[in-house]
Amino acid sequence: MTTNVSHGEHHHSHHFDSAEHEYSSDKEGLWLFMVTEILMFGGLFVAYAIFHSIYPEMFSEGASHLDWRMGFINTLVLITSSLTMALGIFYNQQNQPKKAFWNLIATILLGCCFLVIKYLEYSGKFHHGIYPGRFLDMAVVNPVHQNLGLYFGLYFCMTGLHGIHVVIGMSLIGWVAVRTYKGHFNSHYYTPVEGVGIFWHIVDLIWIFLFPLLYLVG
């Protein structure tokens, strides 16, 4: 977010009093941004909740088309990635950039793993004629409820938007990993890592809700 030097005390921007002042401001900005993320996904969750309460049977039919084991594995993958992300910050706080770097790399790899599983799931669905909304192949799927497409409309929107966030998160982690490797961070200055970490945890947090709601509740 700001220019910095590799070693020692981080120089804060001219309009802040101190590095601590800048850090707390950055942190507040980040949390405000997280609120917007929560509210944006929140809109989808509201739509989900409303239609779930209107068409409970249709939703349970939809969930039965999903393989909960895939979602389960992905949940574990993301939780682990959250841990490695947290450790990435932890080791930066401890002035151990090497360890921090490898933890960040592990986070990216876990993110890739998540996406691969997601890709397998998506292609499996497409293979069985399951597309969102009105593109759902009625002849192939032969659903009990005629509006099953709505469930998969929500499914693809929610997981799709989440997937986009995973990709954005991974590139951001890549950016801080490079900077960690170059030794830009230390126990006095690690704001970007912390910020990216908060973003990544939000991505994890959303998945924590998506998994039971889409795969299990039915």
Add this chain to the structure above:
Amino acid sequence: MSQHHVIPFKTYMKVAAALVALTFLTVICHELHLGPLAGPVAFLIAAVKAALVLLYFMHLKYDNMQNRVIFGSGLIFLLLLIGFSALDIWTRVQSMSTL
């Protein structure tokens, strides 16, 4: 900046273990087929997991009040959105064609 609270390594591990355990618990609950309770139970477990991530991984437990209020307000407004939309949808009088 050195006065920032650093959460010990052990805590991170404990939280991660709890998260994994709770994930298993969700699946077990699913297999038990709790019927109408399934939804609320799954949501409750997810909420506990989310709280763990927020408090420890995202350091909200050691953050200042301002940031906690900011995050909380997001949830409050979300509740308003769902509350009023759902109120409308559940209190509509459904009319039918008589033809």
Add this chain to the structure above:
Amino acid sequence: MFWLSPAHAQTFMPTAASDIAGDVDNLYSFLLISSFISCVILIGGMIYFVYKYRRKSPNDKTPRITHNNFLEFLWSFIPLVIFMVIFAWGWKVYHDMRSMPENGLEIHVTGKQWAWEIQYKSGVTTSNEVVVPIDTDVKLIMTSRDVLHSFYVPSFRIKQDVIPGRYTTLWFNSNKLGEFHIFCTEYCGTSHSGMIGKLRVVTREDYDKWLEQESKFSTLPIAERGAKLFQNKACASCHSVVDSSVRVGPALYQKFGKQQITSAGEVTVDEEYLRESILNPNAKIVKGFNPNIMPSFQGQLNEAELLAIIEYIKGLK
């Protein structure tokens, strides 16, 4: 002619033709008067103050009045009380509008781009025209075929959106004979402003007579039946049949048998082309017109009806 003629002075609110319209007008008058008083206090007070306390010399000293709890309480509390009265009164009127009569005359209304289709229980259908007996509870059960519309009768002060996939209802009891406008007030595309219907309030006898007349429809000659369908499906709101003027769509007057340049080359306007244009309007668009304007009538007309309409167009000479 630019200025309000005396005749317009009484049209500030359209003729009130139901009891509820009277209730709305009472509330409206109350609101108008109280608004006028508030504006006089606010704007008058402002003008008085700025005049009285205009700067007299550059050395004017102004007093340091930062707040006055009593005054501030007063001007929060008094508006609150007034607002609550307005709220309760508005609710009452609204509640009356939304409490459907038990044994009303039920009429079905379907909104579509860009006409109102009216169906009576006896099977009589009309377009853009609702005929109802006076002093009778009438309940409209409404839906839409395509997008949102809104059924609005200014003289009854009632309005309700019509929504595809759902029924909404509206009721009124007219106490005046006459003809009133029906507007569409939810934006619905090209001819939104042309989606105007009329609501005729007639005596009980005239109503029965009208209903009987309308139900003789099936025994009419085929071209006349076509004319009626042409009217009912609101084709005339886009296609002229009396001259060759262009409306939303091309005129049909004296078109049959002629050559026509279309998006798919030159064609003869024959039965085949007319049929295709009704069922699949985008297939061959007449030069100078845009696709996706006319809705398809696939599934809305049976073969006999199609034939009748084509027969009618043939006869436009």
Add this chain to the structure above:
Amino acid sequence: MGTAAHGSNSNVNYLNEFKGIKSWLLSLDHKRIGLMYMISILTFFFVGGIMALLIRYELFAPGKQLLSPDQYNQVMTYHGAMMVFMVIVPGIPAILGNFFLPLQIGAADVAFPKLNLASWYVFMFGAAIAISTFFSTKVDTGWTFYTPYSIKTGTAVVAMVLAAFVMGMSSILTGLNFIVTVHKLRAPGMTMFKVPLFVWAIYSTAILQVIATPVLAITLLLLAAERLFGVGVFDPALGGDPVLFQHFFWFYSHPAVYIMILPAMGIVSELISAFSHKVIFGYKAIAYSSLGIAAVSFIVWGHHMFVSGQSEIAGVLFSFLTMLVGVPTAIKMFNWLATLYRGSVTFYSPMLYALGFLFLFAIGGVTGIMLASMGVDVHFHDTYFVVAHFHYVMVGGTLMALMGGFYYWFPKMFGKMVDDRLARMTFVLIFIGFNVTFFPQFILGAMGMPRRYFDYIAPYESLNKISTMGSWLIASGFLLSLYAMIKALKSGEKAPSNPWGAKTLEWQTSSPPPHFNFDKKPTVTGGPYDY
């Protein structure tokens, strides 16, 4: 970077310290970014204004004048969408907020200068997408994008919706930046209850921007997905609910109304106090009522939906809450009046605009109460009464305040005085033109003329003619304003640092201010209105 060392008599300021187009496009200075917003937003305002004139011209008489029905619908859509998303929502916060928020709290810049510049680029990117649709299939949905029409129409809705999404992002980033700035960057001694009321207003607005806009974002994304992938959430054919779209849409768009009006109220508080040379009456009440309005504005959105098929219970609740939002608004009105009481009132052009605001906002306010009353709203909903009401609030309120703000702060922004006689003439033209244009529309609405109508029946003709002629007066007023400002820039008198004798902090630095705003970080001891 040594500007801070320059004395206040120095001729070096933020305008002339760096030269060249690059020094503007890459500037992190909140003042320059504010001016960049000003140029772009005024350009959009000009285009949107031409659309407005076209609409009024078309409605001069029944039948077709100039535009076909489709063209009319497109012009109406672009007028609405541009004026809302590209002019009034960003208007005051992004131009005057950007410029004066840091100055008024004694900060050297906003909290995140790079983010501030990025917001401008994001905004321009969104605007570019919006304008690009004008050269493909022009959107004809109205600015509200109601489903299912917006799903079915064969126009560039997806691009337009994405444009609004992108501009929404810009709005979020600006809001976020301002919140942190107000929390963290106030000068020493500047407590929350010593900041000027304009800051309180921008702060409340920023909260709305951050919290409401994401919901618009997801709504628009869902609409785009609806068109691209047919997801069905708002599509009745799949069991979706078009009324739910309206809930989502108004969850943003009602608070958005306050995003537009709150900053205007902030400006008016400044102007009334400055030109009455008197301490503002009820500072805390005005400050809290800004926050109060912001909070309650989130739970009143259903008053746009009394006839939409929303349930009666929900409608009643929304009507009740809407009445509550009237109270803090009334408080503000009375506080401004009380500030005038025993003041020493001068009538420079900014004050005229502020008084014009009070006049028009009073009418906009009482008609708002009429519309909040359900029984009457059923008749008025979607008629010209609503059109007149929101123009009284948006144009009569926000634009009047924006113009007042421009004339008030022009000397500070550019270091030149505007010819005040000319400026007062612009007020007279705009104020009269405005009333001539929009007051007849209240009557038209009461008579039942629906909005978004390309054509109308004969009884509505004479009032529509008056309204159209008023629109020409407004246009000439704005053009004269443009002339007055250009003339001031070219040959205006040099402005002193405090031409109006106001007490807020921005007048304590030179006009125009130096690059880092203050030569020496100010320490605040008194209040903002100690006359």
